[in-house]
Every structure is written in structure tokens, then in C-alpha cells.
Amino acid sequence: MNYPGKGLVVGLAVTARNFVGSYFYKDRLVTVQYPEERIQTPENSRTFPFLVFEDSPDKPRCTACKICEVECPPKCIYIVMDRDEKGKPRQQPKVFDIDISVCMQCQICVEVCPFDAIKMDNAYEKSKYERFDALVERLPDLLKPNTYYRAIKPTEATEVDTRLKAEAEAKAAKKAAAAAAAAAKAAAAPVTPAPPAAPAAPKPTES
Amino acid sequence: MIAEPSTIPAGTISTQTLEISIGPQHPSTHGVFRMDVVLDGEVVRALKPVVGYLHRNHEQIAEKMAWLASMPYTDRLDYFNSMSNNWAYALAVEKLAGIKVPVRAEYIRVIMAELSRLQNHASAIGFLLQDCGAWGTPLLYAFKEREKILDFFETVSGSRMMCNYMRFGGVRVDLNDAMLAMARKIVAEFPKFLDEFEKLMTTNEVVLARCQRVGILPKELAIAGSISGPVARASGVEYDVRKVDKYGVYDRLEFGVPVGPVGDVYDRYYIRVLEMRESIKILQQALRDIPAGPAQAVEVKLRGFKMPAGDGYGRIEGPKGELGFYLVSEGGPKPYRYHIRPPSFINLTVLEDMCIGHKVADAIIILGSIDIVLGEVDR
Numbered sequence: 001m002n003y004p005g006k007g008l009v010v011g012l013a014v015t016a017r018n019f020v021g022s023y024f025y026k027d028r029l030v031t032v033q034y035p036e037e038r039i040q041t042p043e044n045s046r047t048f049p050f051l052v053f054e055d056s057p058d059k060p061r062c063t064a065c066k067i068c069e070v071e072c073p074p075k076c077i078y079i080v081m082d083r084d085e086k087g088k089p090r091q092q093p094k095v096f097d098i099d100i101s102v103c104m105q106c107q108i109c110v111e112v113c114p115f116d117a118i119k120m121d122n123a124y125e126k127s128k129y130e131r132f133d134a135l136v137e138r139l140p141d142l143l144k145p146n147t148y149y150r151a152i153k154p155t156e157a158t159e160v161d162t163r164l165k166a167e168a169e170a171k172a173a174k175k176a177a178a179a180a181a182a183a184a185k186a187a188a189a190p191v192t193p194a195p196p197a198a199p200a201a202p203k204p205t206e207s
Numbered sequence: 208m209i210a211e212p213s214t215i216p217a218g219t220i221s222t223q224t225l226e227i228s229i230g231p232q233h234p235s236t237h238g239v240f241r242m243d244v245v246l247d248g249e250v251v252r253a254l255k256p257v258v259g260y261l262h263r264n265h266e267q268i269a270e271k272m273a274w275l276a277s278m279p280y281t282d283r284l285d286y287f288n289s290m291s292n293n294w295a296y297a298l299a300v301e302k303l304a305g306i307k308v309p310v311r312a313e314y315i316r317v318i319m320a321e322l323s324r325l326q327n328h329a330s331a332i333g334f335l336l337q338d339c340g341a342w343g344t345p346l347l348y349a350f351k352e353r354e355k356i357l358d359f360f361e362t363v364s365g366s367r368m369m370c371n372y373m374r375f376g377g378v379r380v381d382l383n384d385a386m387l388a389m390a391r392k393i394v395a396e397f398p399k400f401l402d403e404f405e406k407l408m409t410t411n412e413v414v415l416a417r418c419q420r421v422g423i424l425p426k427e428l429a430i431a432g433s434i435s436g437p438v439a440r441a442s443g444v445e446y447d448v449r450k451v452d453k454y455g456v457y458d459r460l461e462f463g464v465p466v467g468p469v470g471d472v473y474d475r476y477y478i479r480v481l482e483m484r485e486s487i488k489i490l491q492q493a494l495r496d497i498p499a500g501p502a503q504a505v506e507v508k509l510r511g512f513k514m515p516a517g518d519g520y521g522r523i524e525g526p527k528g529e530l531g532f533y534l535v536s537e538g539g540p541k542p543y544r545y546h547i548r549p550p551s552f553i554n555l556t557v558l559e560d561m562c563i564g565h566k567v568a569d570a571i572i573i574l575g576s577i578d579i580v581l582g583e584v585d586r
Binding site: 004005006007008010011014015018030041042043044045046067071072073104105106107108111112120 | 272273275276277278279280283344348351354358361362363364365366369371379380403406407408410411412413414415509510
């Protein structure tokens with residue numbers, strides 16, 4: 001049957017069904033009342049990066065190797081390596097800034113990090129009242145414990161922990177093997193006289 | 208029909224043309240886009256698109272950074288379809304570097320590209336009907352469905368729209384069983400939405416009156432203007448890069464290329480509905496046939512990626528048309544030249560031809576039917 005205005009009537013029936021259905025069917029009512037209700041974000045969900053530390057925030061996994069600083073597409077990471085009094089590098093960052101107004105949440109820093117030190121957070125409520133300094137995350141803001149990482153991304157964190165543990169064990173085993181080999185070599189080899197201790201002091205020149 | 212001013216007896220009223228500027232900040236222009244329109248009464252006599260308000264210098268920026276670092280920037284071209292954009296760029300780089308992609312990764316790419324086509328077309332026709340004056344309702348129905356696909360993208364890649372998902376030689380995250388089940392559920396439910404949407408719109412008298420015989424793009428002009436995608440196919444040009452190039456695993460999948468009879472706004476609306484139905488067919492086959500195996504070629508390194516010298520052009524059938532990346536390499540860590548062929552921008556070139564002689568309100572829906580995204584037009 002075809003009558004003038006049929007399309008309109010059918011269309012209105014669809015709207016009416018959706019309107020009434022939203023009171024009875026969950027799949028027709030898809031929105032939530034945001035501040036009171038929240039949708040659980042998926043585990044892979046990512047917002048901004050953070051730095052992982054194992055036991056204490058003084059010893060982050062980050063070694064300040066600056067690979068992420070170089071690879072970051074919008075160049076929003078700034079790192080200064082920490083040095084002791086003698087100027088020797090301490091293999092950890094003194095300054096680690098991420099400008100989250102520049103960061104585009106691309107996850108490339110996480111992918112290139114060889115130490116599993118930087119990971120993506122999933123906290124999305126990051127609004128600030130100030131425009132400039134508040135949007136730069138400093139080292140203390142960025143450092144978060146490994147337990148936090150395990151809590152937000154269980155699967156990924158387990159994978160990382162297993163891998164790091166295996167690497168550490170392999171390293172320890174290699175070290176032990178090397179030590180054992182060295183000991184065996186030392187035991188097998190004849191005792192050699194110790195090399196001369198230090199180069200002789202420069203002779204005073206005759207002037 | 209259009210009342211020609213010439214029907215008014217000469218000499219009775221003196222008239223003059225009116226020049227107005229639609230946009231750049233206008234909800235109907237789909238972003239920051241301006242149309243300088245010359246009107247004779249209500250009839251468009253000339254129309255000049257003005258672009259560049261969202262120019263971000265993407266091509267030059269990409270020439271200053273590593274090959275991989277441009278990948279997240281491609282998300283921001285056509286921000287509705289970051290998956291397709293990623294694929295086009297990865298395809299160009301893989302062609303240039305001679306990287307072989309594992310079969311599973313190719314299937315995952317097809318799944319992602321077709322899902323983004325679904326959500327792009329759903330929102331495109333939603334916006335088109337919004338431009339027709341159907342305030343909110345069809346757009347929100349489309350967005351409700353689109354949200355399910357975006358949730359899937361977030362589950363897989365971590366982000367709803369800026370996915371940054373594909374890598375040279377594969378994809379970043381392999382699909383596990385739960386993700387595949389989620390995709391299958393979306394694909395199974397999508398036809399229901401399409402049926403409902405069509406009931407709402409396809410035979411609606413207002414839509415027919417507004418869209419039929421409006422903004423006709425002749426087949427010859429579509430070919431001459433190198434128009435691609437649904438706009439060209441609505442005008443009867445049977446051209447689909449998926450069929451022509453058979454990139455990825457599209458040669459293993461069966462699907463049709465719908466072609467429109469007239470090339471008016473209504474055809475461009477309906478061709479998108481038909482394309483969504485074809486996409487569902489592709490998705491069903493891809494989700495059925497997806498093989499086991501690695502999702503990333505292991506020999507491709509993330510850091511220190513070495514590219515041989517030469518040039519390459521990778522193109523895909525994006526939801527808006529043919530999206531191409533032309534890359535020139537000198538063998539260094541950065542591209543020497545990085546050029547994008549954006550479908551939205553090239554499809555926009557025939558806007559004036561389609562609008563002349565129609566009313567100013569029709570110019571809005573003609574623009575809506577091209578389905579532009581300003582992130583891609585201005586780059």
C-alpha cells in the first residue's frame with residue numbers, strides 16, 4: 001500500500017519506537033550520566049605517558065637515555081640526566097618534563113623505550129585551570145609505582161614483569177657463569193706475578 | 208524548480224547580485240571552511256571555496272622527522288578514518304622499502320579499514336540529513352552505531368579516533384579472541400541499524416524532495432575532475448581502488464561496487480548505504496577467513512628504520528575516495544618529499560559546478576554530500 005506521506009509516517013514510527021524503547025531496553029539507551037556514572041575504559045585505552053618505578057621513586061626504571069626524547073614526534077619530552085658531585089652520570093633523570101598540551105598520545109615513546117620505563121596512563125580527567133605551567137608534568141607527577149601500572153593494565157604489566165624478570169635472571173646467570181669461568185680459569189692458570197703497580201713517577205729532569 | 212529572474216518582465220524591477228560569505232565558522236560547513244557565494248535572489252551564480260583555515264603544514268613537518276613519527280600525524284588528516292589513513296601511509300612506505308606484510312596483518316587491516324568505512328559513511332549520511340534540516344535525530348542514530356565501532360577501536364588500539372594502529376610491516380596490536388568476538392558482534396548488529404535508518408530516511412518524502420535532482424555531477428565531469436570515492440561512483444563511474452589495485456587481501460574477498468544512476472545528492476546518500484552493505488559482506492568474509500600467524504613482520508625495526516632511496520606511491524580506497532601518499536626517499540632517516548593526495552580536497556574542486564543554478568540552501572546539502580573533512584582538505 002502506498003499513500004502520500006507514507007515515508008514520513010514510517011519515519012515517525014521509527015523515532016517513536018526509539019524514544020519509547022529507550023525507557024525499556026538498555027541497547028537503545030546508550031548514554032550515561034557522566035559525573036555520577038562512568039564507563040569503564042578498555043585496558044588498552046591510553047591518554048598520557050607516566051614513568052614506572054619499582055620500589056621507591058628515587059630509583060625509577062628510566063635511565064635517562066633520551067631515546068623517547070629523540071623519537072617523540074611533537075618533541076614534548078625534555079630530559080636532563082642526573083649526575084653526582086663528580087659529574088658522573090647516575091643513569092636516572094634529574095629533569096623529566098612532558099608537556100601534555102603538546103603530547104598527542106601516540107604511544108611511540110612507550111614503544112621505543114628499551115627499559116619498559118615509560119607507559120601509557122588511562123586517567124582522562126586532566127583539566128587544569130591554568131594554561132601554561134600546569135600543563136607541564138614534572139618528574140614527581142610522572143613517577144608512578146609499578147603496582148599502579150599493574151592495576152590499570154593487568155595483562156600488559158604481567159607480560160612486562162615476566163619479561164623483565166627473565167631478562168634479570170638471564171643476566172644474573174650470565175654473570176654467574178662468567179664468574180665461574182673466570183674462577184676456573186684462575187684456578188687452572190699458573191700463578192703469574194702481579195704486574196708492576198703503577199707507572200713509575202716521572203723522573204725529575206735535570207735543568 | 209528554480210525561478211529564473213528572466214521570467215520577471217524586463218525593466219519592472221532592478222536587481223543586483225549579492226555576495227555573501229558562508230563560513231568559516233558555520234555548522235553547515237563541516238569545519239572551518241568558507242564559501243564565497245554570489246547570489247541572484249536565492250540562486251547561486253558563482254561559488255568559490257576558500258580553504259586553508261586548518262592548515263597545519265603536515266607535509267613539511269613530515270619531511271623533518273623520522274618515517275615512523277609521521278604515522279600519528281596521519282591520524283589527524285581525516286580524523287574520522289585514522290585506520291585508513293594509517294594504512295595508506297604504511298602501504299606507501301612498505302612499497303618503497305619492499306616490506307612483506309604477514310597475511311594475518313593484512314586481514315586485520317581490511318577489518319579495520321572496513322569498520323572505519325562503516326562508521327564514516329554512517330556519520331556522513333547522518334550529517335547530510337542534518338544539513339537537510341533533520342535536526343539531530345538521524346545523526347544521533349548514526350553516532351550511536353558509530354560509537355560501538357569506536358569502542359572497538361579503543362579496545363584494540365587504545366584510542367577512539369587517533370588510533371595510530373598500523374606499523375610498517377603489520378599492525379601494533381594483534382586481535383585476540385575477545386576482540387574478534389566484539390568485531391563479529393558489531394558486524395552482526397550493523398544491518399539492523401541500516402534497515403532502521405533506511406526506513407527513517409530512504410523513502411522519506413522530505414528527503415526525496417530535497418535531495419533528488421539536486422547537485423548533479425555528470426559522469427564526464429567526475430572523470431575529468433579526477434573525482435574518486437562514493438561521489439564518483441554515485442555519478443556512474445565504476446572505479447574502486449580496492450578492485451583496481453587489489454591491495455592487501457582484497458583480491459581474496461568478494462564484494463560489489465555499487466554505482467549510482469544520476470549523480471545527484473540522493474544518489475550520493477544512497478551509494479553510501481549500499482557501500483556499507485558491501486562492507487559488511489567484506490567484514491563477514493574477513494572475520495571468517497582470518498588466519499593465525501604473526502601480526503607484524505619481525506624484521507622491521509621501530510628505531511633506526513632504514514629506507515632505500517627511491518620513490519613510491521601507495522593508495523587505498525578510503526571512505527572518502529582515493530587516498531594516496533607519494534614519498535620520495537634519499538635513503539636517509541627522513542623522507543625527502545612527502546605528498547598526500549587527499550580525496551576530500553580533490554572532490555571539493557567540483558563544488559561550484561554542482562552548485563550553480565541551485566538555491567543557497569541546496570549548496571549546503573551539496574557540500575554535505577561530498578563528505579569533506581577539513582583536517583584532510585587543509586592538511
